[in-house]
Amino acid sequence: MDEQQQHKPEEIIQFEAEFAPEVLDVIVLTGSSGFTRSCLFDEQYWTGMISLNGWRLHDQDKIQSGSFTLLVKDEVQVLDNYAQQIKSDRLFHLKVRRNGNRFLLVEWLSEIDPFEDPGLEAMLQEQMEHVSIQDARLGILTLNRMVQTFDGELNWLGQTVRISIQQSEGESLQQQLQTAYRLLDEAAQWDERIRAFAAKELTTLKNNSWLEEDEQPLTEAEFAKRLQLEDITITPEGYSFWFHDNDLFWGHVVSVDGTPEQGLQQAQIAG
Structure with missing residues (x-):
């Protein structure tokens, strides 16, 4: 050596x-x-x-x-x-x-x-060619080569949000598209469920560590209402909902992750 x-x-x-x-x-x-x-x-x-x-x-x-x-x-x-x-x-x-x-x-x-x-x-x-697909329910999804996702916009309860469908190498998008369809089919129920889950997981953290001066503690219902959905990401493993926090955590993003089989699993502060 x-x-x-x-x-x-x-x-x-x-x-x-x-x-x-x-x-x-x-x-x-x-x-x-x-x-x-x-x-x-x-x-x-x-x-x-x-x-x-x-x-x-x-x-x-x-x-x-x-x-x-x-x-x-x-x-x-x-x-x-x-x-x-x-x-x-x-x-x-x-x-x-x-x-x-x-x-x-x-x-x-x-x-x-x-x-x-x-x-x-x-x-x-x-x-480098522009690649996009036309989906009957999700509209035009365009390949983002940097992260290998097909990105687009959809109407979620009257609000336009971004959606990203992650593609596994050598596999089709069908599994991820089916997950997106299931979420859309029951958008109102999912929206309520996800907000409630985030509120249950994070309201205590907000009240204990992230209150502004003279800000009153929030109830879980108030916390859930403050969240503003911006992005939905669908991967082969599951889904993530990304919310603007409206200063709940001073500008950080709130994410909620889950899978079709196991349901909601995690809510956290990100970014």
């Missing part, structure tokens, strides 16, 4: 060992989701990651398409620099080590002008 390896924590050595030692010289096409970060070890070592929709060896024309992930490992301040360089929907020249559909960045070389790579440029143009 060389001197540099001796000073690395065992967790980092094990992480790096998952990737083949061979360094590949590649051109990659990043996906539409952004660069995200998570702690790898001990709050010092972090990984940044971004999806890749295609790549090829620098000296070959054959393109590998599919779902890949580029991982960047370093201290958080270094990842901040990479986050500024490695953007979505771009072509980059990199040196990497590979483990299946994961690539570990060894060296960032340059950004590539798409016109210099006709094959990957064609893939880029395809993924």
Whole structure:
């Protein structure tokens, strides 16, 4: 083991060992989701990651398409620099080590002008196309590539709210659409039920910790009435209702989560 390896924590050595030692010289096409970060070890070592929709060896024309992930490992301040360089929907020249559909960045070389790579440029143009669907009940839903949701607007008890339908990779939206239809079919009952659940879970917190000077404690009914619905998110796992708090929590968002099978499960302050 060389001197540099001796000073690395065992967790980092094990992480790096998952990737083949061979360094590949590649051109990659990043996906539409952004660069995200998570702690790898001990709050010092972090990984940044971004999806890749295609790549090829620098000296070959054959393109590998599919779902890949580029991982960047370093201290958080270094990842901040990479986050500024490695953007979505771009072509980059990199040196990497590979483990299946994961690539570990060894060296960032340059950004590539798409016109210099006709094959990957064609893939880029395809993924940048405007995609929308027309649903008989939800209207026009447009793909938000950054978060892989189909977004639109709907009439919820006379109020226009945003709706986001999350798509699972390789699967249709039918399950999520059916959940949305069930919510709409009984919108009045769901609205009352969700507000009551949020009020039961959060009114005590409001009265104990979030009262303004000279503000009187609220009843659960008063709390529920203050909530203003803005967004509904439907995922393969369930649904979330997002409310403007009307200063209940000084501008924070209130969310209520649940699933079709288990009902309402959680109300919390977010954002």
